[in-house]
Amino acid sequence: MGWQRFGLHAVLVLCSVVMLTPMVWLIAATIKGPDDLFHYLFFPSPSRFSLYNFRQLFEQIPYVRFMINSLFVAGATVLVQLFFSSLGGFALAKYEFKGKRLIMVLMLTTMMIPAQVMLAPMYELIYAMGLVDSYWGLIIPGAVSVFGMFLFRQSMLDLPDDLLQAGRIDGCTELRLYWDVVLPVQRPMIGAFCLIAFMGSWNNFLWPQIILHSQERFTLPIGLNQMVGLYAQEYGAMMAGTLLAVLPVVLLFFLLQKEFISGLTAGAVKG
Amino acid sequence: MNALFFRLQHRYAPYLFVAPFVILFLTFTLYPIAKSLSLSFYITNGPKSQVFVGWDNFRFLWGDPAFHRAVWNTCTYALTSVFLQLPLSLGLALLLNSRLVKGRNFFRFGFFSPHLVGQVFVAVLFSVVFIPKFGLLNRVLHALVGTAIDTKWLGNPELVMPALVLTSLWMYVGFNMIYFLAALQSVDRELYEAAQVDGAGAFKQFVHVTLPGIRSVAVFVTVLSTIGSFQLFELPYVMLSNTAGPDNSGLTVVMYLFQNGFIAGDLGYASAIGWTLTMGVLVISLAQMRLTGTWKRED
Structure with a gap:
């Protein structure tokens, strides 16, 4: 032994x-x-x-600017996705309505179709809307996370119906019910989803690379990739840029790690 | 009046709640998919000029050597993910699930932590790990073998794929392990005890208790990592300094789509590539679910 x-x-x-x-x-x-x-x-x-590498990094590219841009885009994306996805998940978990099955099927299909097939028409669409080179072009198409809707549906299935019914008798509208009764007890899932959504947006590369054109709007992955191209021999500065780019995710992970592991595996193990 | 409002808001609330998904689905999923099907029959130059060419894009794709290379590379990568990376993840999860392990949370975090570094940042890090004389990999090999190693991992067409696979192992083995570990922990301990009473050894227990217990998670992880592998782009694109590598050795299907659509400006050809990819992914993931019997179990 x-x-x-x-x-x-x-x-x-x-x-x-x-x-x-x-x-x-x-x-x-x-x-x-x-x-x-x-x-x-x-x-x-x-x-x-x-500190030579960090000095090089800040002198050669507007790194701080990229960092702020990334924080803004990721923050906005997380908030918007959190709201719409939990709202949608709530409807799927706790209501019976026409078309519910169809919506579940559409969601599954969306998850199986590689997003890249939509790149060309999405670009045309964003171009027609005049959103090329703007953060709206990043945030609006990704405003609802299908994965998040599944996640919230799964965890809200366990909500007792009596709790909701009690709220209704007290005169809560359905939206109030969502806000005052459902959301507070979904704390762990919200934590897990925030981290997942943040990482998704923070590391997003292909779509921002396509629609962001001016350097002052670049997010970190785009900016760092450009630097690799321009200063290929500056290994030290590249490493410094990578380390700083990973720190926010690591911080968030330590804040939310309990929720994260349970949220990540909840859907898989239950379903 | 008030009662009527309450009844109505109760009835229509779920429609309101799923409306954002439905609107975005119609605008940014259904429409683009349909549009990309029609685009794939055109040759375009940027969003403005379009010429109808019928099946020509697909015919050209069929005989396009660069596309063949991309499909070959992508399939190789996907196969290693499923047959090399997932077994390793399961192996690690089995080790960690042992009752003898002390410090499980530390090891779990250690194995998982590479995943916190996103794809692009992993790619930047590993582009330096793989540099010939001073890169971490060659330095470590040097220490192990005793002679200086000068292998150009990202400059030699034969070694680009192995380098990519190595990188993705580092990034994903621990991530997929989390799923397997959660599944293993949810298998009823009493089943093992019952099997032991019946005289089943470790291997028999694994085949008859563990595998059935983690099956649904295993299918889920396999399908997800196959779909993910077919979308490989960031890792090679950034690691190979925004190129497809020597002799297109790091070219993937999505990279070829990106090059054609957004560098050469032919959104039509890019759409044809995208549709071919979608069909491939759908067929393979449906086949995986069918083979593993997921259909029969649901509904």
């Missing part, structure tokens, strides 16, 4: 080392000066730590 336990942990530790090494290497790369970057595999002695 002892050997088995030891072998198991040895394998797990080995796998963790393999997974974490690129991250440690990334962090080490950001705080090395240009001469040390490839001289030391990981960290040099602390006296040689340098």
Whole structure:
């Protein structure tokens, strides 16, 4: 039994080392000066730590601007998606109405069709609406998350009907019911969805790359990719840009990790 | 009057609640899909000039060597996701699910953490991991083998796909493990005890208790990761500095769609590629669900 336990942990530790090494290497790369970057595999002695890469990063591209743009787009997308998706999920979980089955089928179909087939006509549409090179062109088409609607439907199925009925007898309209009764008890799912939606928007690349044209509107993935093209040899600055771009997601993850893991797997395990 | 308002708002509320989805579905899903079908019969130059060409786009696609290359690369990648990455995810989940493990939450976070780095940022990181002389991979190989390694991972057409697969393993193995682990934890422990009483060994327990217990999740994860693999774009595009790599060795179907539609400006040809992709993905994911019997179980 002892050997088995030891072998198991040895394998797990080995796998963790393999997974974490690129991250440690990334962090080490950001705080090395240009001469040390490839001289030391990981960290040099602390006296040689340098902010050179970050200075390069901020001088060469408007990184702070990209960061603010990304925060704005992701924040707006999360709020809009959260509202519409939970509202839709509520209707699917707790009401009987005509066309409900059809809507569920349409949602499933949407999830199976690769979004890229719609790129060309979507571009024409956004062009016709005059939304090219604007954040509306990013936020409006993605205002409802189908995945989010499934997620909320799943977790709202467990809501007791008596609770809703009690609210109705007290004179709540359906919208009030959603806002005052349903949303407060959906806290964990809201946390999970916020993180999922935030990561989706934060890492979104293809669509923003197509419709954002002016550099001052670029989000981080677009801006960083452009930098890779322009300053291909600035490895240190590229690593610094990558590290800073990942930090907001990591922070949010630590705030919401409990909700996230349960939300991610809830739909899969139950359904 | 008030009572009437209450009855009406109760009856129509669900329609109001799903209205945003329906409106967006009609505008940004149904219309684009139909429009892209019709576009695929045109040659276009930007959004304004269009010439009807019938089946020519599809005929040309059928004989287009670059498209063949893209399909080949994309299928290779998808196959490795399903047959290499998912078994590894399941293996890790089985290890972590063992009752002997101490520090399960730490390991779970360690394996999952690469997924917090989004595709584009992973691609930037790994474009440096793979550089010939000083990249992390060659340095580690150097330490293991003892001689300096100068492999051009992203410059050698033979090695571009392996490099991509390696990157995606790093990014997704832990992510898919989360699903498997949750499924394993929901399997009733009493079933294992019953199997033990009946004299089933570890392998028999795995086949007769574990696999049936995690089946629905396994199907879900397989279908999702197949669909995801067929949409491969960001990873190679950013890793290969916005090119398709030497000899198109990193060209994927979506990248080819993007190049044709948004760099060359032929939205018609791009739509033909998109429709071919959609048909492929639908057929494969429906076949996967059928083979695994998901249809029979639902409804």
